[in-house]
Amino acid sequence: MRISTASFAAPFPPLSPTIAAFSSAKGSLTYSPAIESRNVSYSITNKRGKFLPILRNCSISVPPGQLWMLLGPNGCGKSTLLKVLAGLLRPTEGEVDINGPCSFVFQNPDHQVVMPTVEADVAFGLGKFDLSRDEVQSRVSNALKSVGMADFSQRPIQTLSGGQKQRVAIAGALAEACKVLLLDELTTFLDEYDQIGVINAVKNCVAGPNDVAALWVTHRLEELKYADGAIYMEGGRIMIHGDVSSVTKFLKDKQSEYVRHFSL
Numbered sequence: 001m002r003i004s005t006a007s008f009a010a011p012f013p014p015l016s017p018t019i020a021a022f023s024s025a026k027g028s029l030t031y032s033p034a035i036e037s038r039n040v041s042y043s044i045t046n047k048r049g050k051f052l053p054i055l056r057n058c059s060i061s062v063p064p065g066q067l068w069m070l071l072g073p074n075g076c077g078k079s080t081l082l083k084v085l086a087g088l089l090r091p092t093e094g095e096v097d098i099n100g101p102c103s104f105v106f107q108n109p110d111h112q113v114v115m116p117t118v119e120a121d122v123a124f125g126l127g128k129f130d131l132s133r134d135e136v137q138s139r140v141s142n143a144l145k146s147v148g149m150a151d152f153s154q155r156p157i158q159t160l161s162g163g164q165k166q167r168v169a170i171a172g173a174l175a176e177a178c179k180v181l182l183l184d185e186l187t188t189f190l191d192e193y194d195q196i197g198v199i200n201a202v203k204n205c206v207a208g209p210n211d212v213a214a215l216w217v218t219h220r221l222e223e224l225k226y227a228d229g230a231i232y233m234e235g236g237r238i239m240i241h242g243d244v245s246s247v248t249k250f251l252k253d254k255q256s257e258y259v260r261h262f263s264l
């Protein structure tokens with residue numbers, strides 16, 4: 001899937017060395033990104049006709065077969081960028097490339113999980129494909145195994161916890177053979193047990209043989225330790241993009257600078 005704006009007639013500048021040289025989890029020194037944006041900007045116009053930039057020249061690249069975290073303070077543009085990547089919003093400027101079918105998983109699973117049972121919900125999206133009953137059952141079974149919900153196939157949706165509903169939503173995306181998962185703050189309303197269950201489900205997906213890539217928006221810094229890479233945003237801009245240790249150091253240095261400033 002490619003999303004672009006006609007305003008970019010000139011060639012894009014090369015990605016930064018951190019983005020271009022980052023090796024994939026499969027050991028390759030080069031890769032074709034699963035998720036990529038180049039110089040993406042997004043603006044809105046308020047009721048007074050004032051032009052308000054939300055995203056400013058955002059360039060990111062996420063390899064296949066990895067889980068990356070997108071972090072930043074409230075209002076920095078994380079969810080907006082995710083929606084642009086998903087095609088839910090059209091960028092004002094720039095280009096987005098998603099390598100393969102993609103699924104957006106919402107913060108609130110009740111906005112996405114709609115059928116009465118787990119099995120029926122995972123199978124729901126397969127109705128648009130010309131599949132045999134056996135193929136549907138196989139896809140549903142494999143997807144539920146991937147997210148650790150195989151024993152819940154006949155369970156009524158209303159009996160599930162929030163984390164279990166999130167895992168069902170992810171299973172639905174996997175059943176449709178999605179190669180890219182765009183995940184919007186899935187653990188915001190979850191307790192620690194469900195939080196770890198959802199994280200492990202996503203980790204299992206990207207560790208599988210299908211090179212699924214996941215970009216996870218979060219405000220929980222403790223979740224960074226589960227990621228293969230990370231992106232930090234402020235004020236609608238990408239501040240740093242790369243390996244977890246580099247992003248963690250950047251955030252710690254930023255925190256120390258903030259503490260020193262208010263200790264003067």
